[in-house]
Amino acid sequence: MNAFYPHMLQPLDLGFTTLRNRVLMGSMHTGLEDRFYHIDKLASYFAERARGGVGIIVTGGYSPNRRGELLPLGSRMDNKVTAMLHRHVTGKVHNEGGKIVLQLLHAGRYGYTPYSVSPSGIKSPITPFKPWKMSGKQVENTIADFARAAELAKLAGYDGVEIMGSEGYLLNQFLCARTNKRTDKWGGSAENRTRFPVEVVRQVRAAVGREFIIIYRMSLMDLVEDGQSWDEVEMLAKGVEAAGANIINTGIGWHEARIPTIVTSVPRGAFAFSTAKLKQVVSIPVCASNRINTPDLAEQIIASGQADMVSLARPMLADPFFVAKAEAGKADEINTCIACNQACLDHTFSLKRASCLVNPRACHETELRYLPTQSKKKVAVVGAGPAGLAAATVAAERGHEVTLFEADSKIGGQFNIAKQIPGKEDFNETLRYFDRMLDKLHVKVRLNHRAGTDDLIGFDDVIVATGIAPRKPGIPGVDHPKVLSYLDVLRDKKPVGKSVAVIGAGGIGFDVSEYLTHAHSENELQQWYKEWGVDTQLQHRAALVPPQVAPSPRQVFLLQRKESAVGKNLGRTSGWVHRAQLNKKAVEMIAGVSYDRIDDQGLHITVKGKSRLLPVDNVIICAGQEPQRALADQLAGSGVRVHVIGGADVAAELDAKRAIKQGSEVAAQL
Ligand code: FAD
Ligand code: NAP
Ligand code: SF4
Numbered sequence: 017m018n019a020f021y022p023h024m025l026q027p028l029d030l031g032f033t034t035l036r037n038r039v040l041m042g043s044m045h046t047g048l049e050d051r052f053y054h055i056d057k058l059a060s061y062f063a064e065r066a067r068g069g070v071g072i073i074v075t076g077g078y079s080p081n082r083r084g085e086l087l088p089l090g091s092r093m094d095n096k097v098t099a100m101l102h103r104h105v106t107g108k109v110h111n112e113g114g115k116i117v118l119q120l121l122h123a124g125r126y127g128y129t130p131y132s133v134s135p136s137g138i139k140s141p142i143t144p145f146k147p148w149k150m151s152g153k154q155v156e157n158t159i160a161d162f163a164r165a166a167e168l169a170k171l172a173g174y175d176g177v178e179i180m181g182s183e184g185y186l187l188n189q190f191l192c193a194r195t196n197k198r199t200d201k202w203g204g205s206a207e208n209r210t211r212f213p214v215e216v217v218r219q220v221r222a223a224v225g226r227e228f229i230i231i232y233r234m235s236l237m238d239l240v241e242d243g244q245s246w247d248e249v250e251m252l253a254k255g256v257e258a259a260g261a262n263i264i265n266t267g268i269g270w271h272e273a274r275i276p277t278i279v280t281s282v283p284r285g286a287f288a289f290s291t292a293k294l295k296q297v298v299s300i301p302v303c304a305s306n307r308i309n310t311p312d313l314a315e316q317i318i319a320s321g322q323a324d325m326v327s328l329a330r331p332m333l334a335d336p337f338f339v340a341k342a343e344a345g346k347a348d349e350i351n352t353c354i355a356c357n358q359a360c361l362d363h364t365f366s367l368k369r370a371s372c373l374v375n376p377r378a379c380h381e382t383e384l385r386y387l388p389t390q391s392k393k394k395v396a397v398v399g400a401g402p403a404g405l406a407a408a409t410v411a412a413e414r415g416h417e418v419t420l421f422e423a424d425s426k427i428g429g430q431f432n433i434a435k436q437i438p439g440k441e442d443f444n445e446t447l448r449y450f451d452r453m454l455d456k457l458h459v460k461v462r463l464n465h466r467a468g469t470d471d472l473i474g475f476d477d478v479i480v481a482t483g484i485a486p487r488k489p490g491i492p493g494v495d496h497p498k499v500l501s502y503l504d505v506l507r508d509k510k511p512v513g514k515s516v517a518v519i520g521a522g523g524i525g526f527d528v529s530e531y532l533t534h535a536h537s538e539n540e541l542q543q544w545y546k547e548w549g550v551d552t553q554l555q556h557r558a559a560l561v562p563p564q565v566a567p568s569p570r571q572v573f574l575l576q577r578k579e580s581a582v583g584k585n586l587g588r589t590s591g592w593v594h595r596a597q598l599n600k601k602a603v604e605m606i607a608g609v610s611y612d613r614i615d616d617q618g619l620h621i622t623v624k625g626k627s628r629l630l631p632v633d634n635v636i637i638c639a640g641q642e643p644q645r646a647l648a649d650q651l652a653g654s655g656v657r658v659h660v661i662g663g664a665d666v667a668a669e670l671d672a673k674r675a676i677k678q679g680s681e682v683a684a685q686l
Contacts, residue, residue: 018343019345020311020342020343020345020347021311021314021315021342021343022315022319023038023315023318023319024037024038024039024311024314024315024318024326024342025037025038025339025342025343026038028071028301028324028325030229030262030263030301031262032226032227033115033175033227033229035071035072035115036069036071036113036115037069037070037071037339038071038314038318038324038325038326039069039070039071039072039314039325039326039328039338039339040070040071040072040073040074040231040265040303040325040326040327040328041065041070041072041073041074041327041328041329041332042074042265042305042327042328042329042332043074043075043076043077043119043121043178043180043233043329044076044329044330044333044360044364044370045076045077045086045091045364045370046058046061046076046364046369046370046379047363047364047367047368047369047370047379048061048076048369048379049075049076049077049078049090049091050087050089050090050091052098052101055101055102055104055105056104056382057379057380057381057382057383058105059104059105059107059108059109060108060381060382061378061379061381062075062105062108062109062114062116063108063109063111063112063114064336064381065114065332065336066108066109066110066112066113066114066115066116067112067113067114067336067337067340068332068335068336068337068338068339068340069337069338069339069340069343070114070328070332070338070339071115071325071339072114072115072116072117072175072229073109073114073115073116073117074116074117074119074178074231074265074327075105075116075117075118075119076091076119077091077119077120077121077123077180078091078092078093078118078119078120078121078165079091079092079093079094079120079121079122079123079165080092080093080094080120080122080158080161080162080164080165081094081122081157081158081161081165082094082131083122083127083131083132083133083154083158084121084122084123084124084127084133084158084161084186085123085127085129086121086123086126086127086128087127087128087129087367088128088129093118093120093165093168093169093172094161094164094165094168095168096168096171098168098172099168099169099171099172100171100172101172102118102169102172102173102174103172103173105172106172106173106174106175107173110173115175115176115229116174116175117169117174117175117176117177117178117229117231118165118169118172118174118176118177118178119177119178119179119180119233120162120165120166120169120177120178120179120180120220121180121185122158122162122180122185122186122187123185123186124147124184124185124186124187124188124189124195125138125139125140125143125147125186125189125195126140126142126143126184126185126271127143127145127147128143128144128145129145130145131148132145132147132148133147133148133149133150133154133158133186134147134148134149134150134186134189134195135149135150135155135189135190135195135196135197135198135202135203135212136149136195136196136197136198136203137149138194138195138197140184140272141272142271142272152200152202155202155212158186159212159215159216159219160219162179162216162219162220163216163219163220163222163223164223165177166220166223166224166228166230167223167224169224170224170228175228175229176228176229176230176231176262177220177224177228177229177230177231178230178231178232178233178265179213179216179217179220179230179231179232179233179261180233181213181232181233181234181235181252181256181267182233182234182235182236182266182267182268183235183267183269183270183271184235184238184240184270184271184272184273187212187213187216188235188238188270190202190203190209190211190212190213191209191210191213191235191244191248191252192209192238192240192242192243192244193209193242194238194240194241194242194243196209206247206248206251207251209248210248210251210252210255213232213234213252213255213256214252214255214256214258214259215259217230217232217255217256217259217260217261218259218260220260221259221260221261229262229263230260230261230262230263231261231262231263231264231265231303232256232261232263232264232265233264233265233266233267234249234252234253234256234264234265234266234267235249235266235267235268235269235270236249236266236267236268236287236290236291236294236559237268237269237287237290237550237554237558237559238269238270238273238558238559239268239269239270239273239275239277239550239558239559239560240269240270240272240273240558240560241557241558241560242557242558243270243557243558243559243560244557244558245557245558246293246554246555246559249294250294250297253294253297253298254297254298257298257299257300261300262300262301263300263301263302263303263325264294264298264300264301264302264303265303265305265325265327266287266290266291266294266302266303266304266305266327267305267306268287268290268305268306274592274596275548275549275550275560276548276590276593277306277307278306278307278330278355278357278361279355279356279357279439279589279590279593280354280355280356280439280440280442280590281438281439281440281544281593281597282306282307282355282544283307283540283541283544284307284308284309284310284313284442285304285307285308285313285316285317286306286307286541286544286545287304287305287306287307288304288308288317288322288323289322289552290554290559291303291304291317291322291323292321292322292323293554295321295322295323295324301324301325302323302324302325303323303324303325303326303327304317304322304323304325304326304327305326305327305329307355308326308327308328308331309328309330309331309334309352309353309355309442309445310347310350310352310445311338311342311347311350312347314326314328330353330355330360330372331352331353333353333360333370333371333372333375333378333379334351334352334353334354334372334374334375334378335350335351335352335353335375336378337350338350348448348449348452349449349452349453349456350449351374351375351446351449352374352442352445352446352448352449353372353374353442354373354374354440354442354443354445354446355442356373356587356590356672357587357588357589357590358373358587358590358671358672358673359371359372359373359376359378359673360372360378361588361589362587362588362589362590365588365589366588371677373672373673373676374446374449374676376673376676376677376680376681377680384680384681384684385684386410386413386414386680386683386684387414387684388414388415389414389415389416389686392415392416392417393416393417393476393477393686394416394417394419394474394475394476394477395408395411395416395417395418395419395475395476395477395478395479395683395686396418396419396420396421396467396471396472396475396477396478396479397411397418397419397420397421397478397479397481398421398467398472398478398479398480398481398482398647399421399422399423399429399480399481399482399483399662399664400420400421400422400424400427400428400429400461400463400481401428401429401430401431401481401483401662401663401675402429402430402431402446402662402672402675402676402679403429403481403483403661403662403663403664403675403676403678403679404420404422404429404479404481404661404662404679405420405427405428405450405454405676405679406675406676406677406678406679406680406683407479407481407659407661407679407680407682407683408420408454408459408479408679408683409450409453409454409457409459409683410679410680410683410684411479411683411686412453412454412457412458412459413453413457414683414684414686416683416686418457418459418460419459419460419462419475420454420459420460420461420462421462421465421466421467421471422461422462422463422464422465423464423465423466423467424463424464425463425464426463427447427450427451427454427461427463428447428450429483430483430484430663430672431443431446431447431672432447432507433502433503433506433507434527434672435447436506436507436531437506437527437530437531438530438531438534438536439530440527467647468647468650469647469650469651469654472651472656473656475656476657477657477658477659477686478651478656478657478658478659479658479659479661479679479682479683480645480647480648480651480658480659480660480661480664481661481662481664481675481679482644482645482646482647482648482663482664483644483662483663483664484641484642484643484644484663484664484667484670485641485642485644486501486502486503486637486639486640486641486642487637487639487640487641487642488501488637488639489519489611489637489639491519491611491613491614492612492613492614493613493614493615494614494637496614496615496616496635498513498614498616498618498632498633498634498635499614499634499635499636499637500512500634500635500636500637501636501637502524502528502636502637502638504636505528505531505532505636506528506531512532512570512633512634512636513570513632513633513634514569514570514571514633515570515571515572515630515631515632515633515634516532516570516571516572516573516632516633516634516635516636517572517573517575517618517619517630517632517634517635517636518532518572518573518574518575518635518636518638519575519611519619519635519636519637519638519639520575520576520637520638520639520640521574521575521576521582521583521605521607521638522585522638522640523586523671524638525574525576525638526574526583526586526594526598528636528638529572529574529598529603530594530597530598532568532569532570532572532636533568533569533570533572533598533601533603534568535566535567535568535569537566543566546563546564546565546566547563547564547565547566547600548563549561549562549563549564563600565600565601567601568601568602568603571602571604571632572598572601572603572604573603573604573605573606573619573630573632574598574603574604574605574606575605575606575609575611575621576606576607576608576609577608577609577610577611578607578608579607579608580607581607582595582605582606582607583595583598583605606621606623608623608624609621609622609623610622610623612627614635617629617631618630618631618632618635619632619635640667640668641663641667641670642667643663643664643665643666643667644663644664645660645664647664648660648664659682661675661678661679661682662674662675662678662679663675665678
């Protein structure tokens with residue numbers, strides 16, 4: 017029994033096979049699944065996670081037939097050639113002592129194809145194509161295709177399959193009156209709507225025999241109108257157990273749901289209460305999911321009986337050695353997923369290969385490698401923001417002698433500001449991780465030290481990561497006492513009045529507006545459920561109840577010069593949450609603004625040719641940033657080998673994803 021996480025690391029006996037622990041790596045579509053020539057990259061990505069100790073890996077989704085593809089020519093498991101190719105993946109994982117199952121995902125109406133199908137011909141709000149209504153024969157054939165795909169997965173060497181029944185994909189579409197208006201034996205009553213997923217499990221079991229893992233991933237809370245009631249969820253769970261599933265994995269919310277389920281602002285472990293309830297009605301293991309990102313939380317969920325297993329997906333991108341580190345009592349060395357979605361889901365939805373903001377090696381294991389150096393160098397890194405921290409730790413990991421200079425009294429740069437935002441508390445974890453790594457890798461850290469050129473004499477390489485300075489726009493009256501910068505508000509906690517205009521609606525303008533409109537509560541978790549309308553009693557269909565929003569403590573105007581919709585450029589999978597959050601707090605968002613002047617009366621603006629006065633107590637400037645290049649400029653021509661990274665390099669469109677990636681890449685090449 018492990019001394020640190022005895023429940024999470026306890027083996028799980030499935031009768032014919034045993035998982036080495038209770039941690040399941042949840043399915044993620046990385047973009048490596050779709051093309052055969054990526055198979056080695058895919059195999060290396062999974063092999064690293066298997067080496068890191070995870071109990072069982074679930075691959076990204078593979079459709080059992082062409083109609084179920086997520087994209088044209090998307091990943092499928094429907095022929096023997098593909099199955100044999102996958103032997104490379106399963107072989108590499110098994111060599112590392114791991115287990116891996118193939119996820120069978122039929123996209124249904126979530127397919128971005130003109131040939132997508134669904135129980136009824138009802139278009140989804142998030143895809144451009146109206147699906148074709150499946151005929152009775154097509155339904156039967158699709159079930160047979162699932163069974164055939166599972167057989168092929170077995171041929172490919174997989175330890176099992178996960179049948180994707182949540183998140184609003186085809187099986188979920190059969191389950192809900194929202195998308196299933198059929199009047200034949202596959203629609204109508206709850207029994208009829210449950211028939212398709214149960215039949216898929218039954219025929220898959222018949223095809224693969226007894227000794228092959230079948231995980232069924234079911235939606236516990238659909239969070240969309242006309243989703244399943246809790247009674248229906250229970251009926252389905254009993255049905256899939258009887259049909260031969262070994263494990264029930266869980267999912268929360270359809271992709272089209274307007275309640276966030278995985279972004280940073282969702283409280284950790286927010287949905288484990290639903291797994292706890294499901295566990296009471298089935299005897300097979302139940303796996304909790306969504307926003308579980310630390311071993312302590314995973315241990316608590318299993319130890320308290322809320323679930324038998326935990327599904328960690330994005331945390332496995334952030335740190336492939338999550339389990340091994342926990343097992344060795346080194347949880348403080350885990351690089352924690354901060355649920356930003358910036359390099360994983362945002363990439364996937366933009367048809368780019370997934371990676372991870374805090375770990376740019378994710379899905380690039382064969383390309384970005386931190387190999388031990390053959391010629392040890394003395395390296396100076398100036399600035400301990402995300403860029404400098406990544407550069408310093410990767411260089412030290414490779415065996416270089418690294419000194420890190422930081423003008424502030426603590427490491428972190430702008431992450432110290434970002435973590436002040438309600439819902440971004442997890443950014444603290446990144447700083448904890450880097451702090452620990454600097455110590456472990458013996459980086460000489462010189463805090464409270466603003467490095468000048470004299471400090472940098474004698475180093476072989478100097479990495480300048482001095483970051484940015486906030487931009488001060490040339491608006492008349494910008495020096496008026498009521499004007500504050502975002503640093504005044506977030507870092508220096510200067511008092512802010514009851515009415516506020518925020519100039520600049522980029523990521524920081526949104527964050528500042530969120531900070532100023534947040535109504536603090538003694539029980540933030542309960543407040544979150546209330547604000548988003550989540551029924552924790554599971555008495556209402558799809559777990560939806562009317563939201564109860566705590567009023568904002570102040571009135572906020574959020575402004576930009578561009579004519580485009582405010583917040584349009586925020587993260588692809590998280591932007592809507594920020595916009596919805598501010599709408600709930602009645603923030604007035606105004607586009608196409610000209611700033612005329614700031615005076616005692618407030619902020620004078622012109623919108624569509626009309627003058628308007630915003631009679632605000634404070635004007636907060638969030639108008640972007642300029643690079644801090646003074647040191648880099650001074651070093652130019654000095655003969656020192658200089659690398660400029662992060663905000664110091666280019667401030668426009670800078671985010672921590674680019675800062676950390678650039679720092680890691682520079683250090684990987686020293
Ligand atoms: P910085 O973080 O600016 O760090 C530069 C460091 O260099 C500072 O610590 C500074 O003190 C130090 N320094 C400067 N000159 C010297 C010198 N001469 N000697 C020694 N030290 C020096 N990004 C995201 O990707 N996602 C988010 O959700 C997100 N949210 C944010 C929210 C807020 C409120 C803010 C302010 C920023 C947010 N960001 C976010 C942006 C992100 O924090 C930055 O892109 C990132 O910090 C840039 O990293 P950097 O290392 O280049 O610079
Ligand atoms: P930003 O996203 O570039 O936004 C700057 C805002 O200021 C824009 O709305 C811009 O809009 C406005 N602006 C620019 N110049 C101006 C001027 N001279 N006068 C008045 N307004 C001006 O930058 P940011 O908000 O400072 O954020 C910095 C970086 O941190 C961003 O690149 C972002 O990616 C990152 N970040 C990310 C998140 C996240 O959640 N992912 C959160 C916070 C920050 P107009 O020009 O239309 O007025
Ligand atoms: Fe987690 Fe962000 Fe990395 Fe995605 S990009 S795995 S959400 S830290």
